Amino acid sequence: MSDKTEQPLAAPEKQTQDPERRRFLKSSVAAAGGAAILGAPWIRDAKAAQTTTWKVQTSWPGGIGLDTFKAWCNSIIEKTGGELAFQPFGAKDVVGEFQLFDAVKNGVLDAMNPFTIYWAGRMPASVFLTSYPMGLRYPHEWDVFYYALGGLELARELFAKFDMHYVGPIHHGPNIIHSKVPIRSIDDFRGRKMRLPGGMVAELFQAAGAKTTLLPGSEIFPALEKGTIDVADYVGPAINYALGFHQVTKYISMGPPGFMSIYQPVDLMDLTVGKKSWNALSDSMKQFVEMEVHVYSDLHHAAIQKADQEAWAKFTEAGTEVTRLTQDDVDAFTELAVPLWFKWANKDPDAARVFKIQLDYMMSGSLGYVTPDMVEGHSLNV
Template identity: 30%
Template sequence: MKRRDFVKGAIAATAAIGFSGCTREMIEGKKNVNISRRKKVKLKLATSWPANFPIMGTGVDRFAEKVKAMSGGSLEIKVYPKNILVPALAVFDATSSGQIDAFHSGPYYWKGKNPAFALFSGLPLGMVASELSCWMNYGGGYDLWRELYAKFNLYPFVGGNTGVQMGGWFRKPIESLADLHGLKMRIPGLGGEVMAKLGVNPILLPAGEIYTSLERGTIDATEWVGPALDIRMGFYKVARYYYTGWHEPGSILELTFNKARFESLSEEHKAILHYAAEAMTAEMYHEFMHENAIALEKLKEVQVDIRDFPPEIIEAAKTALAQVVEEQSGESSDFKRVFESMERYYRTIKPWSDISEAKYLAIR
């Protein structure tokens, strides 16, 4: 045997012995060492909800757990309920300034900063949850949202959807448009502005004051979300009439990061946040659907009177909405741009929605 061939054979044999001695436990150990040595990142996220708040609050907690698991523990999110780090409606400013890294809330709370922000929660009598998701991802919604939020050093994701919300709880039945005149109702956002055109006096109240105000007659009506959350508030005890909804057909919730902080993350961590947010959005929507169905049966047991608004009110609401949109568009070019984008996509997707789900739901 030539010396060169002997050397090659010896090297090959040594390599074989080396690989045969590299057990699965050793390989797994090396993986764990790599994970443990990876730089760990911790983010502070504040919500606008109380601790353990059903669906919305608990959904964020599960999101944080998923992020930690998907990252092998290298990315941790500490969730702070409202008023722990910052007040419920101060999360936008706190994240913008970098005081915290992220927040979970609703875009329509920030309409005072830019009227267009209300539209990213959805539009009264507009697109439902699935259609809004399509607009966000394929119709330019995300591009507009992120462009406008970037001016505040923010980077948003859709962070859930409530689905169609109910129209509210009323102490007395609403049988005509005249019954709305002078009515004091807790209702925020664009829905409140439309109701104002119909003669309602919209009132903003924190969650903790709504039941007492309704019980004492300080307000005559209130909207909240849907059966799953409304039944926990006990509104059925002081307001018997529960109306189906039109003002929030698919309200988007947001998971928004400080833009500079988000961009400083690794591509791996950015991807994890992206897909964990999508998972949370789907889970939250499905949980709302499930829990609303269960709660609706309980409300029927306590003989809640569930009604539709009279047709004249719905028609008047459509007219009022057009007036609100025209006024807001005249005052804000951003509002006009976002609304026109929504409207274009609505015209694109409505024909399919009408001959698919709408037809099926009508005949099933």
């Protein structure tokens, strides 16, 4: 990835902190409906002498995402009868968001719940472990990739090279774009200073003429407020409203109806654990954690979608205008995206292996997103 994409802008010196936003950034388990997440308790092994506690940090800076994460973590000790506990930390509580990878690898944290795309710079294949421009478009398609087509085994193989165990993907929803100016076509991105998560997504918008920068979610509001950026991608409406984006932008840009986000329609997170911490668990407890990630992914996704429905009315009340791209814009972005697919897939053999599975799936009769003429002249180094 180019330095232009990787280098964050300087953080603003000062920012407005209204009471609602402060409460959001310090939000805890109370609002998450923790009782619904508890579920049936795990029957503890009588031989287990003491509780094993994992320090787990998420990328969520607050709101329903952080609340749901904390509620889930706090449910683990009861479900395991005290054998295993998760101590939850929000974004930047222990380390910075972009330091999570090394913190787990080196044992500072036992596990992380990050946005998987953050590791594009050090692991090109990670670009294809979460949604990317014009790729797989719906959560169930990613479940098919991971749990039926070999994606989970590949992800675990890749993270094992860094002494980590990839437990599984976690759904939350599509990303949307907030801006100070209306974005009604691909041409409106030209010249805009835009926050993006890096990797292929950043390169797509660079190809469309945007000037991109990489910022963690907790730094987007102050950058928009100060005017360091005038367009920002982040997650869905509930989190973004709670972060105060309606206070510093006037517009939300999305894809055509039914295609909410053309660049990250299923922005996956994951649970990844340090090898030492994972290997210390019994086989039965490993199986429990793996199944819990399935449960958490479903609950996490549903809780955020519910909150999103409530947030749309709040944006309307705040005077935010929603604009949508057209099918012509989708076609234009697709033309830019296809060469980037192959560029990133050919960065290393692992990336090519992952993408090949997805490309075959997208070209199959089940989906048909990609036709032979779209990829003519491109090849994979597998």
